[in-house]
Amino acid sequence: MFATRDFLKLARGAALGIAAALLFVTPSLPQTDPLPSWNDTAPKAAIVSFVEKVTTAGTPDFVPEPERIAVFDNDGTLWVEHPMYTQLAFALDRVKALAPQHPDWATTQPFKAVLEGDMKALAAAGEKGLMEIIATTHSGMTTAQFQTIVSDWIATARDPRFQRPYTELVYQPMLELLAYLRANGFKTFIVSGGGIEFMRPWSEQVYGVPPEQVVGSSIKTRFDMKDGAPSLFRLPEVNFIDDKVGKPIGINEHIGRRPIAAFGNSDGDLEMLQWTTLAGGTHFGMLIHHTDAEREYAYDRDTEFGRLDKALDAAAVNQWTVVDMKTDWKQIFRN
Template sequence: MPLAAQAEDLATWNDGPTRKAIIDFVKDVTTQGDPKFVPVEDRIAVFDNDGTLWTEHPIYFQFAFMLDRVKALAPEHPEWKENEPFKSILAGDMKGVEASGEKGIMEIGMETHAGMSTDAFQKIVSDWFATARHPKFKRPYNDLTFVPMRELLDFLRANGFKTYIVSGGGIEFMRPQTDQMYGIPPEQVIGSSIVTKYVLKDDIPYLMREPKVNFIDDGPGKPVGINNHIGRRPIFVAGNSDGDYEMLRWVTARGGPSLGIIVHHTDSAREYAYDRDTKVGRLDKAMTEAPERGWVLVDMKNDWKKVYDFEK
């Protein structure tokens, strides 16, 4: 299929410098004889997930999952009525939860994500996505993927790219959803993980999730995760926050053709508007350095004709 025809697939991107930068880059690296041509095997594209491929406000989807799991498990833990941060969760006191800090969040994560097999956890996650609803949109969380970014994934794959997710979110929280959401299979998802151990119960093998952190795939961990899982330096990177800064730096410093884009949340009507002054998905340093580093800021309000499938 000619590249010009494939470019029409970016139907929900408004014509302008952002769309042009993406199309021109892909044309350059896929045109035989062009000095910027990149062989198919090196056409690797990496995407952050939270805030880049799906909505991340008012709280990360995985944190919403954690809160719901605490409420579901509370009958088995009467002590939580007196112990923080669980006491605040059960009372609906988010300020109290925040006051518990990183230690409290980690404790919530271990209680809700460990002590079960990988198969059991996958079912819990899948069931949650099938029933939970976003507080603003009153829709399933898996309805809240960005149409233009899904089109971009398709466009890149149509031009020989292999697409990966590289997220600070839990790798096994994302994997049950990414294939149907984005066409990205589980083996092309990189994320944070907890320790997993092989065990036998009644002579049946299981992989059991233990309450210990294995790897944090955020900030400087993202380039490390890419190297460990992929073994090639990508030529295309998409993020939305300072948690993607190191990944943006590493990919676009490869010494050959590369493109970095940053999804800038500017649309308070269709989604949310935020950047420097937010705790969830803070975009400050990366936005400041974007012009000098050649990173393309995607203005959600002006660059996208629509955000979600369900828009009229």
């Protein structure tokens, strides 16, 4: 008979052998897909390849974390922009809310067109008319008051087609992309033609992008001191338009680093993608092409909102990745 000590040695050895065998034959757990709402098509592969290149230390394409800057347009890139920009819908609602204080608007364009729902007359007012509406409805209050107005509106307004809050009409694949980049050491910024103070009240809750990482258009403000309390008062004057050639300028002034990745969807993003991708080094440019009329909208070269014409041509020349929403996205909106 074996001594107790010999039996314990054999049992211990057998257990170790079984454990080693299990380790050898048990397959490794599958990796979690960081982009589950993306189909396994070329754009998804291009994103993953780029991220792997810039995060692999010791390779020529490695980019240190402080330089991993990614910039995203908002309207049409992160959330819906048809049938009109969300901020324009906000401005039109503000005209209606303020109309009782301005009886002259009933006979004065472009306000008359808004109050009568005459979109043809409003379109005829052109950019000048729209800028007048924005200046009038976004000024005459402190920045704190404006933030409250925006927050209240965004919490209650509904998109006319989908009858959902605008903050639910954000693109699930892009939310996953933002999270994937941040998990790999990127700092993500919104760089939009929309108003900087229109986006900041909700950008962190919706996108995970804090207000200090939002770059946008702005109106002039004035510092006031009243009864010992400081405030910033919004004036009806344009300060900066963060669109087209303004986007690289806004990036330079607010961020101070040239991005290595840029994501847009329209000609308004062309210069931002050029600034990001045409200066050498490792970089990535992507355009979202709206091709899904059933789940969202289909438009490109012939539209008033989010025209994709020159930038689409430039994508082929500059080897930017173009996302076909209908083909490349399993899911459009966040559930």
